Amino acid sequence: MAGRSGRMEPELEPRAGRRLFSPAELRAARTRDRKVPQHSHGQKDFIPDSSEEQAERLHRCREEHWQLLAEERVERLGSLVTAEWKPLEGIVELKSPAGKFWHTMGFTEHGKQCLLPEEALYLLECVFSHLKRLGYIVLRFCPSAVPSQYERQLNLDSYCKSSGKRHHKRKRSSSPWLQGKKAKASGNPPESEGTPEKASDSCGGPSHPASEGSCLSEKSKESDPASGEGESAQVPTDAVQLGKLPSCPQSQAGDYGKAAGDSCSGTHLPRWDFTRIAFPNMASDCPHTFLPQPDERLLPENVAGREADATRWRKLVNQKREKLSRKEREQRERESRYKSSVNADREVRRCSNWQEYKELLKQRSQRRAGRRPSHLWDQPVTPLVKPYQVASAAAVLQQISVLQPSHILDGASRLQEDMEGMKIDFSVYQADAVANFKKNNPGKPYARMCVRRFDEQIPSLRAVKQLTYQSEDVPVVFALVDNGDIAFYSFKEFKLPVDVYH
Amino acid sequence: MGHCWRERGGLFGATFSSPNPCPPTSNGMKGRGQSCPPSQSHSPPLLKTKPMGIEKSSTASCRSAMIQIHVLEGAALVWSAEDAREIRERFRLVGTLVGALTRKPRQNARLGLPLQLLPEEARLLAELGAAVLVRRTETQPPAEGEELTQASLVEAYQRELEESYQEQQRLAGAERGALLAQLAERIAQGRARRREQRGEMPDTVEDSGLLDSPFVLPRGSMMVQLPTARWRPGRVEQVDWTSPSADWPHAGRPAHEARYRVFRELWGRGYYLSGGSKFGGDFLVYPGDPLRFHAHYIALCCPPEAPLPLHALVAATRLGTSVKKTLLLCSPGAGGALAFTSLQWSGLQ
DSSP states (O other): OOOTTOOOOOSSHHHHHHHHOHHHHOOOOGGGGOOOOHHHHHHHSOOOOOHHHHHHHHHHHHHHHHHHOOOOOOEEEEGGEEEEEEEEEEEESSSSOOOGGGGTTTEEETEEEEEHHHHHHHHHHHHHHHHHHTOOEEEEEGGGOOOOHHHHHHHHHHHHHHHHHHHHOBBBBOOOOHHHHHHTTOOSSSOOOOOOOOOOOOTOOOSSSHHHHHHHHHHHHHHHHOSOOOOOOOSSSSSSOOOOOOSSSOSSSSSOOOOOOOOOSSOOOOOOTTOOOOOOOSSSSSSOOOEEEOOOGGTTOOOOOOOEOHHHHHHTTTOOOOOHHHHHHHHHHHHHHHSSSSSSSHHHHHHHHOOHHHHHHHHHHHHHHHOHHHHHHHSSSSSSSSOOOOOOSHHHHHHOOOSSSOOTTGGGGGGSSTTTOOOEEEEEEEGGGGGGTTTTTTOOOOOEEEEEETTTTTHHHHHHHHHHHHHSSSSSSEEEEEEEEEEEEOOOOOOOOOOOOO | OOOOOOOOOOOSSOOOBOOOOOOTTTTOOOOOOOOOOOOTTOOOOOOOOSSSOOOOOOOOOOOOOOOEEEEETEEEEOOHHHHHHHHHHTTOOOEEEEEOOOOOOOOOOEEEEEEEEEEHHHHHHHHOOOEEEEEEEOOOOOHHHHHHHHHHHHHHHHHHHHHHHHHHHHHHHHHHHHHHHHHHHHHHHHHHHHHHHHTTTHHHHHHHHHSSSSOOGGGGGGGEOOSSOOOOOEEEEETTTTSOOOOTTTTTHHHHHHEEEEHHHHTTTTTHHHHEEGSSSSSSEEOOOOTOOOEEEEEEOTTTTSOOOOOHHHHHHHHHHTTTEEEEEEEEEEGGGEEEEEOOTTTOO
């Protein structure tokens, strides 16, 4: 078995396997059987007993098996689409119009129809092709393209998409993955060269998943009179239409690409250069709180601008109930005992002498004792529940439980750094939704898939929390590949049952 | 720290027997209390002890070219149907098909080439000297001169396509001609009848005109062949399976070595083996070709120093019981030989 690398030894000559069909054979292949037979004809045997029948059945199964494998793929030219593989870009560009598969696969780039490699070959990714063959629609996962629950609640995602519709003659879907890739490659270009392919995508904003903030802020930018200097280009009637955004435009999957010159109004698209627009800093570290009256030219008709003083509002910012930790609470309690003045109490002030004051104290302690008898509550060991808490067995169990129920998303929002190399790979849509599936607006997927190898470690709780957070309310499924076998696993939540009818 | 997906184990009420474990009875496990006494009249044969080598292939004579196993990032692939056949029929190695079936690509019930081999299977073939592990040499983007050759390749392909088209057209025309000649009489009769109905004079000259018109095969109806593997394999270089590399990282890994020992031993005894991750084990052990037989054992490799907690053993045995297979624990025993222990639910007997 000697062999030196780098040279084709005679032993490394491939066997004659594949061959070219002659035209006659090609024509003969038209009438080939298209059915796929079963693996084993009939029930399997239990043990080999060297009998003739067993051998015969095995032989038949095997022959059929090899026959199927040795078949070559022959198709009608008319039912094929021509495409070109672009190695540098890693995509496949279609040279002839796409067929039915275009409904669920592919994207448009610079006016040309393209496919991602796995879509084109169907074989590259084991999991991808497995799911596709079962009929699911599988799309690559783009983290910032996920509208958050909040956005969905406010119905912002449909607004973003629909607003772009009115101005485009032809809808083209561009791949968000590609957009992100290009943006990363070209850094942060505030000026877009070539065609701006993102439109009206206020929710796509900056690349962070905390998009609801940016969404609202961008919309308010439009009508915000205090936007200071800005490129006041012609604002088209559809106020939400923005040009290419400067910072990493990883926008939603439901985008409308827009070729240059395709706009029906023919106006020059406004380009907002946010690096040069100065937003006033109204935080507590900055003294500017006075906003002058805006220029009337920037405002729509019938809207009067006025100056504003934000001092009062600033005081109200960040007002929320403080959640103190236990230590802090205890400290507060201790302090309240000696740091507060007795005379602050109105009832105490009403007492005119010591006798009345002592009466008051006695009344108060009696009231308390009525609720908390001293023989129970003044001992080292106190009861676990108070009388008013014992409405039902369930309430009692709740009060005394040691384990608290927790949700997978508890604390997950804090964990977004350092993803431990785990990321979601695909969004999977159900097969029976194909009729309603729109590439521009896929909607909520059926599941999100994370492809891993079977030999790897089970993901830590931290990783699972991170992935679940990224995927919002869509379940995360792990597709484990083991040398050609795929198994799908997911974590399910359930509540431990509580015995309340004891 | 964490647990690997592979880690498992489970045992409950085991009957220990080694090295002749008892495969499950054919009528299945009815209920939980059924045991499998080793001495039953209908008892299946015990674990084979005599080593079996390679089956003699009746059809293939000694081949001069070796099987090529293409490795890529640890995956071993076989692209040729003939190689796949030899691997299965001569070497009793099964592998998994991971490609689309050419006859019907968009279904999952039956897949096609390439055949993906377990790392153990590929290594076994390499050790036996029947196969070499190869990988594609690095492909650079086409250089100046190569672009021209690529263009000329495309041209050559277009020319072949055109020739094929002409030939197919000729064949189609000939077929059509033959068919018309066969039915000529019927066609003429039909024509005459129609003419009579319309009251015209029978005209024989025009009738034969149909056969003379040149037949044009629409371009879209031409059949083309779509190769699903490379014709010319391109430049490949051999990969040394004894030392770890990017494309073959298994060499030297303790987990792989342990598994391979078990694999080799069981294979040597005449069994067919395949991946067992779906059943919570390392391998599935079949008494015959998986096309015709069910697996009897779920083999689990236990490294000697690794702990085997009881709850893990319980889980594994329960799983094996519910799928009617016997759990087989394999680990190096005393004296360097492998020890096999089978576990089965036996109830309270």
